[in-house]
Amino acid sequence: MTGTVERTEAGGLLKEWRGRRRLSQLELSLRAGVSARHLSFVETGRSRPGRDMVLRLAECLDVPLRERNRLLLAAGYAPVFAERPLDDAEMDPVREVVRRVLAGHDPYPAVVVDRDWTLVEANTGVALLLEGVDPDLLAPPVNVLRVGLHPRGMAPAVANLDQWRAHLLHRLRLQADWTGDAGLDGLYRELASYPGADPGPPRGTPPLAVPLRLRRNGAELSFLSTVATFGTPLDVTVSELVIESFFPADDATARALGAPRTPA
Template identity: 60%
Template sequence: MTSTSTSRPVGELLRQWRERRRMSQMDLAIQADISTRHLSFVETGRSRPSREMILHLAEELELPLRERNHLLLAGGFAPVFAETPLNSPEMTSVREAIGQVLGGHQPYPAVVVDQRWNLVDRNPATGLLLRGVAPELLEPPVNVLRLSLHPKGIAHRILNLGEWRAHLLHRLRRQISLTADPELTELWRELDGYPCDQPEPEIGTGQGQIVIPLRLRRGYRELVFFSTMTTFGTPLDITVAELAIEAYFPANPETAAYLQHQHHPD
């Protein structure tokens, strides 16, 4: 949908997104406070929506900013959301915020990724996770999901690989359903084809678990982490909207003590 959206009528694209969100015309019309008849006319091309109507419907459908621009182009309007390079002067405050989060999370690992899980930045503590990874997987652009599940990546050190793999693939499938990004679909197919000699449980079936942990072998030790995802609030730039910070926290005192010791060996 992403790569061909501007060659299709805006009404057809809106209908496809509505169906992807599993909404009826009535559902969307009520939510957007317009008549079902008007929405039907927009979707069939009998009525040409204004710029404001396209943005209004896109907001109600919770579309990514990139897709809102595609809808505007399909409707004959100029895009309104910029995609500013992260290294540009206008993004200084964003870079500083990222640096503060990454630095403040030491001695625990944290990475910054874009929408397609390509590595944008990381803190030094992630070096602990990357030991033993094949050099070719660290050649830019580094994809952190590929790095996690590839047999020459971190996978051989993940003690609960089946559980962690099921979690990552489930999260990726959900993202695909929200964004319709064909590159993410290709990534999912690649990752799904990687070998795994452990059972992959259904998400949500872990008895007594609060979160799905990452159990990592480090020599004779087992390091256990859980992670959080942080995004920028109310972004109006595509680059910022597609950034996320994944921060790993120790899930037990032993892991915390080991990371603290690695950070301050004396």
């Protein structure tokens, strides 16, 4: 009886992921190199997928490593992806890479966050972004999206708050939908309840990317952000780390942060 429940649950989870990726059984079967009939039997629990089959389908569906472990457990197999805390000795190389990246990005702000947008590490440049933020929002664990959009966070200093808010909410909505993470869905609902409005269609020449325009000491600083992740991770924790780096979007901001002028 237990095996039947596990097989049905595994098949149901695979079906959920297939639906989330908007793939038909035929499309997924072609990607995975299995028959649509066999895939149908797996999803309904009539056939038990082998360990390799679970991993192959999860790979084709781009399922996060954390959820691949869950699929394996539901099918009756042991997880294959380790999940080590970041302070584990085996994670020393990861921490070293993160710290080198953060230090190398100074004086520009950069942060490392986990899958819940909880702050893991930051460089000294981040202090510029956090000026005036309520200390309660900076008490660990710090959620960087909450800090960015909360009325007692960075929001009052963001000159293009409606535009920046729409960008962050859209990004979070996509992440929640892609990962199926209920926690991210709850975070989205919380942040969407904060004051703000739809920025509407862009006027004039649309920007190449949405900047963060920050009021500081009577001036306006403008930043563009980039996101980096670890390539081909085999550890759940590593796969969920994101490094977000902010670069000056104009020469005035670069000068204000003590950086050389961008070459022509």
